[in-house]
Structure formats: C-alpha cells, structure tokens
Amino acid sequence: MVACCLICTFYIVYRGLYTLNVEGWYATLASWLLYLAEIWGCTSLVLFFMQVWDSEEPPEQPPLDAAEVDVFVPSYDEDIAILRGTLQACLAMDYPHRTFLLDDGARDEVKQLCEELGVHYKTRENNLHAKAGNLNHALDQTDGEFIAILDADHVPEPNYLSRMIGYFRNPEVGMVQSPHAFSNFDTFQGRVNYEKQRFWDEGLLFYKIIQPGRNNTNSVIFAGSAAIFRRTALKEVGYIATETITEDMHTGMRLSAAGWRTVYVSERLIAGQGAADVTTFHSQRMRWAEGNLSILRYDNPLTMRGLDLKQRLTYFASIVHWAGGVPRLVLYITPVMMLLSGVSPVREFTPFLAGVFLAYIVSVIFTLRVVYRGYTNYGLVEFFNMANFWTQIRAFWRVIFPSQKARFVVTKKRGGRQGAVLPHIVPQITLLAVMWGALIYGVISHLLFDPQLDLVGLGIATFLVLHHSRYAISYLRCAMAPASDRITYRHRVNLPVQYEFKDEEGKVFKGMGVTSDLSDMGIGMVAYSSLPTNVRGKVAVIVNSDRLEADAVIRYAGHREGEAARGMDVPALYRYGLEFTDPAPETLDAAGRIAQRYAVAPWYSVFERNRESGFRRPHISHREVAREDFKLPVTLKLGDEEVHCTTRDLSIRAMRCILATPLDEEATYEAQVVSPVGTIHVTARASTTRVITEPPHSVVEYVMIFDEFHGQGRSMMQSLIDLGAQPVLRSSLDLSHQMPPRPYSRPVLAGALTVAAFSPIAIGLFHEVHDDDLLLAAGTGEEIMVADDIRPEDLDRILADTLAAPNPERRRLLLLKDALEESGRNGDLVRVCRVLTARDPEDPNMGMALVSALTRAGRGREAHETSEAWIVRIARANPDDPNLLMFQVLQARNTLVEGDSYAALNLFRRALAQFPDDLTTRKEYAGLLLHVGLADEALRQYATLPQTFEVRLELIAIYNSLLMFEASEQMIRELLRERPSDRNLQLELGNLLTWQRRFDDAQRVYRDLLAETPYDLEIRMLLAETMTWSGEGDEALAEYGRMIDEGHDENDGDWRLLSGFLDAYLGADRRTQSDTRRLMWMVSLYDHSVAQRSDIPGRLATALALAGDHERALVMLRTAVEEDPTDRDLRVRLADALSAAGKHNEAQHHYRALLAEVRGGRKLRGGQ
Known part of the structure; x- marks a missing residue:
C-alpha cells in the first residue's frame, strides 16, 4: 500500500x-x-x-455474567411473517435478555403477534424522527444496561448476544458492531453462482475489509442494526442522533468523539434481506448518501471536538465517499x-x-x-x-x-x-x-x-x-431484468420431503421426494411419480430431528421424461411447485428455522471456504468409480431413531450426506436411499467428516461407505448412476437451477433508441459545427455528404473567417490547407501554412507543408531558404532524424521546379549519401535520372535496391521506355516463374510480344489466359486485336462478332470493341452477311451517338463501301470532311469512295486538291 x-x-x-x-x-x-x-x-x-491499514480482529471474549440486555426490534410496516421469523430467532438466543418490538405502525396484528410469542410490545403516538425517534422512545421506557438493535428482517443467530456481550467487560467499550449479511443471495446487490459455489455482495467490502480495519482507529461505524450499545454511552451522547436520516453513522461518530471505544466483530451473526431489485437498491442508497452527507452540516468530523486525527480522516472518508458521483x-x-x-x-x-x-x-x-x-x-x-x-x-x-x-x-x-x-x-x-x-x-x-x-x-x-x-x-x-412475482425468497436447499395427496377419485398418492428450494410460502420438489395437481395434500420436510408440516397444493408440474420418449425403459422424474395453504404459525417458524440452519449458514460457510482458497487449479479426478451429484432422500436408522437427510453425491461405493446429528465414525448404519429406480437398502459405515458449520448449528458432512447392499440394491444403484449419462435426467437428479435471465437486448435497444431519438439533433449539430468543414472536404475532392465542389466565394469566406480568428483551430487550418492545394490557390496556401508553422514552430510537418506551398507558389528562393534553415537545425540536433531527409528531398524538388535538373540531381545525391538505405528517395532519384536522359545511371540506381517484386516491375517499365525489349521480356519471365498465376504479369508479357510484332507468341499467351478465364472480355479483345495486326482478319472478325452478339458493346463507351471490329472487317478476306448486318447496326449506332470519335467515320465509310453501300459511305464521308476539312485521311477516303462509286470527275477534283497541297508544302519547305 x-x-x-x-x-x-x-x-x-x-x-x-x-x-x-x-x-x-x-x-x-x-x-x-x-x-x-x-x-x-x-x-x-x-x-x-x-x-484498512491494519485489519485487527479483536480476540473473542467470554460472555458477561448476568448482564441486563434489552433487544430492540424497530418496525414500521414490515410483513408479519418477517417479524415473526426475527422475533422467534430473538427469543431463541442463548443469553438472558428481554425482546422488545418497537412498532411505529401501531398495528393490532403486530401487537397480537407479540402477545402470542411473549415479546414486549412498544408503540408511540407519532412517528417523529422515524427510526431514531422510535429507538429513543424505547430507551426512555426501558432500563437494560445493554441495548441490542436489530432491524425487523435481521434474523440473529442463537449465539448472537453471547458472542458479543463479552467485549463490554472493558468499561471503555460503548458499542460492539457485527456485519450485516443477507439470506437472499440472488439480489441486485449480490452475485451468486451456486454451481461454482461463489458469492459476492456489495456490502462485503465494507463489512469484511473496511470495518475490521477501523478497529485499529477506534472509528467503527454503527451500521443501524446488528449492534449492541452500553446504555450509559448512548445516554452521554443524547441517545440516537435525530438530526439526519442516517442516525447510525451519526450516533457512532458521536460515541467516538465522546471517548467511547467501538469494537467490530467480523463473524456473521445475523441474516437479513438484501435489496432484491434496482428500486429497493437505489431507495436505500439514496437515504444512505443523503444522510451521510448531511452529517457535515451538524458534526463535520474534520472539526468535531473529541476526535483524534485518524478518527477524523476515517469518518470523513466514509462520509465524502457518497459524494463520488460527480x-x-x-x-x-x-x-x-x-x-x-x-x-x-x-x-x-x-x-x-x-x-x-x-x-x-x-x-x-x-x-x-x-x-x-x-x-x-x-x-x-x-x-x-x-x-x-x-x-x-x-x-x-x-x-x-x-x-x-x-x-x-x-x-x-x-x-x-x-x-x-x-x-x-x-x-x-x-x-x-x-x-x-x-x-x-x-x-x-x-x-x-x-x-x-x-x-x-x-x-x-x-x-x-x-x-x-x-x-x-x-x-x-x-x-431491466423481468421482475419476480414471488413475495418471498426461495432458499436453495435439498431436504427430504414426505407427501400424501388424494385425487378427486379418492386415490392416495404417498411417497418421498427431495426439495429443490424452500420458503415460508412453499417448496419446490422433485418426486419420482406422477401426482395430482390443484388438490390439497400434506407435505412434511424432515431433516435430522427437525420437521416442517403443512397443507399444500401443487401449482406447477414439470415432467422430465429423459429418453422415455424414444422408447427406452428409463424412469421418469417430475418437478413440482407446491404452495402452502393457510400455513400455521408452527409451519412458518419451522420454515425460518430450517432455512437458517440448513440453507443460509451452510451456504455462507461454503462461500467463505471457497473465497479463502482463492484460485483453484483445474480438478483432475483420480476416482476409480464414477460419482454423480444426485440429491436423493436418505433415511438412516440410529437404533430406534430415524434420521433423515439427503445425498450431496454418490457412487457405487459411497455417498456424502449432511447431518446435524452426530454419527460415530466407523459405526455401521442401515440406510434407505429413495430414488427413481426404487428404494435402495444398504448397510453403510460413517467415514471421513468435514465440518460445514460450527456451533450453534453444527452441521457436518459425512462420507457413508457402503459395506453391503440388500436385495437388488447394487444393481439398482448402478442403474441409478447410469442415468447421469442423460443430461435431461441429470438436471432433475442433481437439482440444478437456471439463473434468472438478464437480457442484453433490452439495454442495447434502449441505448439504440435513445441514440435514434437524439439523431436529428446530433445531425443538425454536426452540420452546424462542421458545415465549413464539409465544404472544405468537398474542396479537397472528397465527396463527403455534399454533391458539389466548394465555391470560390465560400472558400474566400472560410479563409477570411479562419485567419481572422484569434486562435484558429488546427483541424480547420489543415482542412483549409488541403482545400487551397486542391484549388490551386498557392498564395493563400502559403498564408495558411505560415499560420500553422507559427502555431507550432517545432513541428517539422508544418515546416514541410510551408516549403511545399512556397514551391507551388513559385517562390523557389524562399522555399530553398526555409528548407535550408530546417536542414541546418535538424542536422545539429540529430543528424539521423528522418525529417532531415524529407527537407533535403523537398529542397531538391523545389530546385527541379525552378528548372535546374542537374542541381536537383546533386541535392538528391547529397541526401542519399546521408541516407543510403531510403528506397523511396532512391527511386525518385532514378526517375529524375531517366528524365534527364541518364538511363544507364538510373538502371545502376535500381541495381543497388533490394530486388523486390515491385522494384523489378519498375525495372520492366524502364526497359520498355528504353526499348530494351529483350531485357524486359527476360525480367517478366523471371517474375512469372515466381508467380506463375499472376494475370497482370501475363498480360504485360503479351503486350510486350505484340510490340515486338511477335504476334504468334502473344496469341499463345492470351489463349493460355483464356483457358483459365474464358469469358474475360479484356483478354478476348487483346487476342482479337493481335489477330487483326497479324493479318488474320477473318478469325479476328469472327471473334469480334461473338463479343458484339454477347452484348459487350453496350458498355463500350470508348468504342474500342466496335473500332476493333471495323479494323477486322477492313482486313478480312471473307465477310459474312452477319458481319454486314453488324456493320449496318454500327452505322445506326454512330449516327445516334452523342460523343463521336473522329477516327471512326473514315473507316466506317470505307467498310460501307466494301459492303456495296456507296451512297451511305459518301454521305458519311462528305459530312465528316465538312466538319473537319483539314483531315487529309478523310479526304483521301472520300476521293477513293467517289472513284469506286463511278463519280470520277468529283474524285479527280479531290485528288488534284490533295496533290496541290502536297506540292505547296514542298515549295514552302524548300523556300525556307
């Protein structure tokens, strides 16, 4: 710490x-x-x-002799059944005392309950100061030396008083507090996993960690209940504090300020009702938070007289903790x-x-x-x-x-x-x-x-x-989990239960089952036969020497058939939900007593043992026989007495049972195990024991080893254990429970709907805040939520508003910079970049942006000086900084823009001398070498680079630009050996072969590609073009015809397919009627085309002439020549068409005009 x-x-x-x-x-x-x-x-x-610095547990003290103790149970409107359980437990405490019920509700039924039980009843005329006033009223009317306070739902253990009263042997002790614990484990404030035997509760941090530590600072907090006071101590501080609604905390602090010692005992000695749902939880927490913070108005622990420094700080910490929401x-x-x-x-x-x-x-x-x-x-x-x-x-x-x-x-x-x-x-x-x-x-x-x-x-x-x-x-x-309709909490406990029901026809159903849960309103039960529902019967929960008897009605019946539905001979199991009808007081008392002894106390013991064990390694079973966690009713004969219990698990050799009746180890007992396969009779010997709960409950786990089976007992036991292989039956035999659902959909849907509800506001806010940002984004060419580019006047406005702001946002400046770059407004771009560099003069990225802007604006000298200043600064600070290279490259680019290519080459050489491993810069340097005609040097630069796939692709481009086709082909084939299925490389090889007029080789490449993708339009057109150029016009014409018939021309906006068809038509030796129909269709398509290509009319007219349609050819050519009279090719084609159509005079006219233009051009060149 x-x-x-x-x-x-x-x-x-x-x-x-x-x-x-x-x-x-x-x-x-x-x-x-x-x-x-x-x-x-x-x-x-x-x-x-x-x-929590020193969690000091006070040593246990023997009880005082014959001290006068008054037990106060304040009540307002609690249910009678809850009060009955608490009062019965109070009366059963093993230390002499008087029990008082302090009824602030002044209810007759509560008074009758007290008269029935022999409890002193106190009430008053008003409810002034609520619980604190109720307690103070009782203090004025009683005279016990010690006062124990228990909330109406806090059921004390029998040893509650005797365990705590001994600490008052020290005359300085004014209060002894014990922790609050809860008998309803599955609450809003708790988390329970019965299968893993784990339990957490929000209050455990306070009662198990914080309160024990406050023993060391003598600042134990009075928690409102489960505490015993010395009357003289309370009297000295004016009894229970009434100024705030957290009278407990306030009273305890006043006791400490008065010099009284407070003691905390961490042993669980009561069990109450925790906040079952979110509404109860927050109602309680609101009272605690408001009450604790209100204490600062009356008794601020930092200034309160009588407290030492540790007490001031610890009490202050407990109070201001409730202000942590902000x-x-x-x-x-x-x-x-x-x-x-x-x-x-x-x-x-x-x-x-x-x-x-x-x-x-x-x-x-x-x-x-x-x-x-x-x-x-x-x-x-x-x-x-x-x-x-x-x-x-x-x-x-x-x-x-x-x-x-x-x-x-x-x-x-x-x-x-x-x-x-x-x-x-x-x-x-x-x-x-x-x-x-x-x-x-x-x-x-x-x-x-x-x-x-x-x-x-x-x-x-x-x-x-x-x-x-x-x-x-x-x-x-x-x-948001669905609310439970149950009024009382059902304890998870497995106990033997006898039942007897009679149906409407008078048939009697008797037998024994085992409880799955228990409350004072009813039980859940598993039985091994079908029982009539909605008829009144009798049940008796029997465990050890205790017994709960009640009239009950089966309200729920669930059949678990296992594999019976598939025709297999297996027993059936039934789960029942039983409601007690008009339970007698004795029934309610027994339900509370059995629940506390066999459910609450054992579960707390199991939870605590597993918590202390911490992390548990995965269990590796070394058992020689299978063991099943079946819960079955067992009857043990102890002489003339019968003791009832249930199994925790069993195997063919032994069973584990929990009993409150002590057994002699190694002694043998006759036992009957009731099961769905019948009653199994065995002779068993008590072996290993483990204490589950200490006195006063004294519940012990015994391992009963089977010495002898009677009758068919062994085979029945084996059949029973084999049922564990059926999951449906297993769940009813081990009495597993499904936890209440906690839905994901409800909170997610609620959050999504809330987001949707606020979406219009959010979208409006987004546009309001980012309207100019959206315009700037459009100005950078990004089509984001807007349709048009930014208008110059909008850009002017945003620029003026941004630069006029005293402290413009960096994000806005960066967006503005990008928009100005896109729009080419380099002068304004420089202004924005200067603002950015002024905002953060140490940011090299802004320096680079300024250099680039100056270069774009044609201010090369300033760009050179700015980059040189950064180069000097960075070189002094860290010569290996990559930003140094970036400024050197920017300086070289600026010099290149200024027109001095060779000076730029020198700057690149300087940069590479310092950063020889930077591939990007070396590639840019090689490109510049190519630009100035130093191809050999460029190739040498690429030779120094790692010969990655990308580098070799760039080498191919260089070889092609230098017409080094042999080297290019060699490189492509080398790459194809590494990536034989690379389509782009194969296309590159085909194109290269075509450039070299190696048409047959190119066609083989394209045909190999088509074998893999026969419907690839790009490859088919390349193949057809290659066939046309190689003189195979007929084959090319056929291939083009198939592509046109397939409808690929519909997307041919650039007329590539149709233009190829024309070339093939003109070069073919044989033309079919289908080819001619396609030609006529092309004429119609061209006539209605909006964007007409200038190279199409001449070839189209020539094709028409070949097809014999001279008139249409002439019309098309005359129209084209009129639109572009300078196109000599069109004019030659027109003259040829006129001659073919027999119009020799007109043709001769065009031939002479063309010849005169040629001669005139020669004279002009000769004169020059």
Whole structure:
C-alpha cells in the first residue's frame, strides 16, 4: 500500500506539472476537471488504505455474567411473517435478555403477534424522527444496561448476544458492531453462482475489509442494526442522533468523539434481506448518501471536538465517499468530450506519460486485489460505481440545495419493486446513448476532417467509451431484468420431503421426494411419480430431528421424461411447485428455522471456504468409480431413531450426506436411499467428516461407505448412476437451477433508441459545427455528404473567417490547407501554412507543408531558404532524424521546379549519401535520372535496391521506355516463374510480344489466359486485336462478332470493341452477311451517338463501301470532311469512295486538291 500511495502521488504531481492542456479556455477547463477527478480518486484511495491499514480482529471474549440486555426490534410496516421469523430467532438466543418490538405502525396484528410469542410490545403516538425517534422512545421506557438493535428482517443467530456481550467487560467499550449479511443471495446487490459455489455482495467490502480495519482507529461505524450499545454511552451522547436520516453513522461518530471505544466483530451473526431489485437498491442508497452527507452540516468530523486525527480522516472518508458521483461522471464524460471536441485534456500523449500511467494503474489494481482478499474485484467495483453515480449526484444536490427536510424511507423487505424502474435507468441509458453517439460522431468527424489523425487520442477515447459502455450495459441488464412475482425468497436447499395427496377419485398418492428450494410460502420438489395437481395434500420436510408440516397444493408440474420418449425403459422424474395453504404459525417458524440452519449458514460457510482458497487449479479426478451429484432422500436408522437427510453425491461405493446429528465414525448404519429406480437398502459405515458449520448449528458432512447392499440394491444403484449419462435426467437428479435471465437486448435497444431519438439533433449539430468543414472536404475532392465542389466565394469566406480568428483551430487550418492545394490557390496556401508553422514552430510537418506551398507558389528562393534553415537545425540536433531527409528531398524538388535538373540531381545525391538505405528517395532519384536522359545511371540506381517484386516491375517499365525489349521480356519471365498465376504479369508479357510484332507468341499467351478465364472480355479483345495486326482478319472478325452478339458493346463507351471490329472487317478476306448486318447496326449506332470519335467515320465509310453501300459511305464521308476539312485521311477516303462509286470527275477534283497541297508544302519547305 505504501508503494501504491507513492506511485499515485508521483502520478498526480507529474500530471499537474507536465501534462495539463491549457491551450484555450475549453482545453484548460476539460483538463482541470479530469485532473480534479483524478485527485479525488487518489485521495479516496489513500483514505481507503488508511481505513484498512491494519485489519485487527479483536480476540473473542467470554460472555458477561448476568448482564441486563434489552433487544430492540424497530418496525414500521414490515410483513408479519418477517417479524415473526426475527422475533422467534430473538427469543431463541442463548443469553438472558428481554425482546422488545418497537412498532411505529401501531398495528393490532403486530401487537397480537407479540402477545402470542411473549415479546414486549412498544408503540408511540407519532412517528417523529422515524427510526431514531422510535429507538429513543424505547430507551426512555426501558432500563437494560445493554441495548441490542436489530432491524425487523435481521434474523440473529442463537449465539448472537453471547458472542458479543463479552467485549463490554472493558468499561471503555460503548458499542460492539457485527456485519450485516443477507439470506437472499440472488439480489441486485449480490452475485451468486451456486454451481461454482461463489458469492459476492456489495456490502462485503465494507463489512469484511473496511470495518475490521477501523478497529485499529477506534472509528467503527454503527451500521443501524446488528449492534449492541452500553446504555450509559448512548445516554452521554443524547441517545440516537435525530438530526439526519442516517442516525447510525451519526450516533457512532458521536460515541467516538465522546471517548467511547467501538469494537467490530467480523463473524456473521445475523441474516437479513438484501435489496432484491434496482428500486429497493437505489431507495436505500439514496437515504444512505443523503444522510451521510448531511452529517457535515451538524458534526463535520474534520472539526468535531473529541476526535483524534485518524478518527477524523476515517469518518470523513466514509462520509465524502457518497459524494463520488460527480467525479465519477467527469470520468465518464471525459472521453465523450474528447470525441466531440477533438480536444484532449492531456497536453501530449508521450511514451513517458504512458509508462507513468501504466505503473499507476497496475499498482492500484494489484494493491486493491491484495487488499480485497477475494471479497470483491475490479469488475464489481466498476459495476456499482456505474449503478450509484447518479444517485450520489442527486443526494449531493439535495444536501447542497435542500428543498425540504430529508425523509426516512423504509426499505421494502418482502417482494415487489419499491417504485418505478425508469428513473433508475434513465441516467445510464442516457449516458450509454451519449457515449455511443459521441463515438460515432467522433470517429466520423476525426476520420473526415482531421488530416493529421491523432490515432492515440482517438484510440484512448474509444477504449474508455467501450469500457464504460460495458458496465452501463451490465447495470442495465440487471436493472431491466423481468421482475419476480414471488413475495418471498426461495432458499436453495435439498431436504427430504414426505407427501400424501388424494385425487378427486379418492386415490392416495404417498411417497418421498427431495426439495429443490424452500420458503415460508412453499417448496419446490422433485418426486419420482406422477401426482395430482390443484388438490390439497400434506407435505412434511424432515431433516435430522427437525420437521416442517403443512397443507399444500401443487401449482406447477414439470415432467422430465429423459429418453422415455424414444422408447427406452428409463424412469421418469417430475418437478413440482407446491404452495402452502393457510400455513400455521408452527409451519412458518419451522420454515425460518430450517432455512437458517440448513440453507443460509451452510451456504455462507461454503462461500467463505471457497473465497479463502482463492484460485483453484483445474480438478483432475483420480476416482476409480464414477460419482454423480444426485440429491436423493436418505433415511438412516440410529437404533430406534430415524434420521433423515439427503445425498450431496454418490457412487457405487459411497455417498456424502449432511447431518446435524452426530454419527460415530466407523459405526455401521442401515440406510434407505429413495430414488427413481426404487428404494435402495444398504448397510453403510460413517467415514471421513468435514465440518460445514460450527456451533450453534453444527452441521457436518459425512462420507457413508457402503459395506453391503440388500436385495437388488447394487444393481439398482448402478442403474441409478447410469442415468447421469442423460443430461435431461441429470438436471432433475442433481437439482440444478437456471439463473434468472438478464437480457442484453433490452439495454442495447434502449441505448439504440435513445441514440435514434437524439439523431436529428446530433445531425443538425454536426452540420452546424462542421458545415465549413464539409465544404472544405468537398474542396479537397472528397465527396463527403455534399454533391458539389466548394465555391470560390465560400472558400474566400472560410479563409477570411479562419485567419481572422484569434486562435484558429488546427483541424480547420489543415482542412483549409488541403482545400487551397486542391484549388490551386498557392498564395493563400502559403498564408495558411505560415499560420500553422507559427502555431507550432517545432513541428517539422508544418515546416514541410510551408516549403511545399512556397514551391507551388513559385517562390523557389524562399522555399530553398526555409528548407535550408530546417536542414541546418535538424542536422545539429540529430543528424539521423528522418525529417532531415524529407527537407533535403523537398529542397531538391523545389530546385527541379525552378528548372535546374542537374542541381536537383546533386541535392538528391547529397541526401542519399546521408541516407543510403531510403528506397523511396532512391527511386525518385532514378526517375529524375531517366528524365534527364541518364538511363544507364538510373538502371545502376535500381541495381543497388533490394530486388523486390515491385522494384523489378519498375525495372520492366524502364526497359520498355528504353526499348530494351529483350531485357524486359527476360525480367517478366523471371517474375512469372515466381508467380506463375499472376494475370497482370501475363498480360504485360503479351503486350510486350505484340510490340515486338511477335504476334504468334502473344496469341499463345492470351489463349493460355483464356483457358483459365474464358469469358474475360479484356483478354478476348487483346487476342482479337493481335489477330487483326497479324493479318488474320477473318478469325479476328469472327471473334469480334461473338463479343458484339454477347452484348459487350453496350458498355463500350470508348468504342474500342466496335473500332476493333471495323479494323477486322477492313482486313478480312471473307465477310459474312452477319458481319454486314453488324456493320449496318454500327452505322445506326454512330449516327445516334452523342460523343463521336473522329477516327471512326473514315473507316466506317470505307467498310460501307466494301459492303456495296456507296451512297451511305459518301454521305458519311462528305459530312465528316465538312466538319473537319483539314483531315487529309478523310479526304483521301472520300476521293477513293467517289472513284469506286463511278463519280470520277468529283474524285479527280479531290485528288488534284490533295496533290496541290502536297506540292505547296514542298515549295514552302524548300523556300525556307
């Protein structure tokens, strides 16, 4: 803990000195809010460590002799059955005392209950000061030396008084407190897994970690119940505090200030009812939060007289803990604001900061894991932080701005919800929707409008949003789970039960089963025969020497057939739900007594044992025989007495049973095991034992080894164990339960609908905030949510507004820079880049942008000077900095733009001399060498590069540009040996062969490609073109005809297919009627074409002439010549067509004109 505190201190100091973002008022505000929240967290952590520094458990003390103890049970409107269970347990405590029920509800039925049980009944005329007033009224009317206070649902153990009263032997002790525990494990505030035998509850951190540590500081908190007081101590502080609605905390603090010693005993001595659902949970937490914070108005522990420093700090920590909702909200909102604004609350995410933060987080999580000792974990803490934050904010607001006096709200103890669920989920749904909306908004806006995307900041914000969303969804799953219709909690306990029912025809059904659960309203039962439903019968739950008898009706019946439906001979099992009808008081008493002894106490023992064991290695069974976790009723004969229990598991050799009746080890007993295959009779010997619960319950687990089977017992037992191979039967034999569903769909749908509801506002806000950004994005050529490019006047306005702002956003400047580059406004681009470099003069990226802008603006000298200044600065700081190379390359490019290619070559050589391994620069240098005609040097540069696939592709391009076709072909074939299926390489080879007029070889390449992809239009056209150029016009014409008939011409916007057809038609020796029809169709298509190519009419007319349609050919040629009289090819074709049509005079006219133009051109050249 010391190391963790030191690391936290270093982290907070480092954050405050070096990482706060104070660039602008918003960044400063966001940064300080987060920083203050972190300070709050670290301070709370230190105060927490102070409370748990030394968890001192006081040694057990023997009870006082004949002390006068009054037990107070304050009540208001609790159910009679709950009161009965608590009062019966109070009366059964093993230390002399008087029990008082303090009825603030003044109910006659409660008074009758007290008269029946022999409990003292107290009431009063009004409910002034609620529970505190009720207790004080009773204190005035009683005189016991010691006062034990128990809530109406807190059922005490028999040894409750005798275990705690001994600490008052020390005359300085004014209060002894024990933990609150709950008999309903599956609650909103708890997590239980019966199969893994694990249980967590929100209160365990307080009662098992914090309270024991406060023994060391003499600041144990009075928890409102399960405590014993010395009357004189209470009297000295004015009895129970009435100023606040958390009279417990307030009273305990006053006892400490008065000098009385407080003691905490961590042993579980009571079991109450935990908050079953979200409404009860928040009603209770609101009262605790508001009441605790209200104490600061009356008795601030930091200034209260009588407290020492440790007491001041520990009490203050317990109070201000309830104000943690505000800093928690800041932590939730911080990543949201990062995504929405793009402003980080941290100046810069550096590797050192990441290391410091990682050390801080790891030390906190590891230390807390050690301190928690398995009673809670990080996930549960975060879950309840999410659950409580808004309730704590509301309580804090009420205390700061009180509109009326706080009201004491009694927590509902028996079934049903305490109000509507909606108010308790709206904050989390809203937060979830805001986080999701911000995530979508932030990712889109950053990806679209942030040219220099901060992936680290975006990643951190996204991670935090997803982290918080996980716990918001987890909370909503629990809060929005379907409400239970059960009034009372059903304890998971397996006990023998006898039943007897009679159907409407008078047939009697008797037998024995085993309970799956138990409450004071009924039981769940598994039996091995079919029973009539909705008829009244009798049941008796028998366990050891205890017995619960009741009239009951079967309300639910579920048949488990196993494999019987498939015709197999296996027994059937039935699950039943039984409701007690008009249960007698004795039934209610027995139900409570059996539940406490055989369900609550054993489960707590099992949970605690598994918690102490910590991480358990995977179990590897070394058993020689199979063992099944079947729960079956067992009857043991102990002489003339019969003892009833159930199996925990069994095999062909032994069974495990839990009993409260002691057995002699190695003694043999006759036993009957009732099962779905029949009753199995065995002689068993008690062997290994394990204590499940200590006195006063004294429940022990025995292993009963089978010494002898009677009758068909062995075969029946084997048949029983074989049933474990059938999953459906197994679930009814081991009495496994399905946990109540906690839906994912409800919270996700609620969050999605909330996002959708806010979408119009968000979209409007997005456009309002990013309207100019959208225009700028359009100006960069990105078609994002807009249809047209940015207008010059809009760009002028945005430029003027941005440069006129006192502190323009970096994101806007970067977008503006890109838009100006795209629009070619280089002068304005320089202005924007100068602003960017002035904002961050140490950013080399902005320096590069300025150099590039100056080069584009034709200000080469300034560009050269600026780049040279950066080169000198970087070279002095770090000669190996890659940014140095970038500025050298920019300087070389600027020199090239200025027209001095050879000077640019020298600058590239200088850069490569310092960074010889930079391939990109070397490629650019080689390209410049090609540009100035130094091809051989360019090839030498490429020879020095790693001969990757891409480099060799560029070499092929260089060879082709230098007409070095042999070297190019050799390189292509080399690459094809490495990648024989590379289509692009094969096409490159075909084109190269065609350039060399090696048409046969080219056709082989194309035909090989077509063998793999026979319908590839590109390859088919290349093949047809090659056939045309090689003189195979007939074959080419046929191939073009097939492609046209297949409809490929419809997408031939550039007339490549149709132009190829014309060339093939003109070069063919044989033309079919189909070819002629295609030609005529082409004429029609050309006549109606909007974009007509100039090279088509002459060839099309020539083809028409070959087809014998001289008139149409002449019309087409005359029209084309009129449109372009300078095209000599068209004029020659027109003269030829006229001659072929017999119009020799007109043809001679054109021939003479063409000849005169040729002669005139020769004279002109000769004169020159």
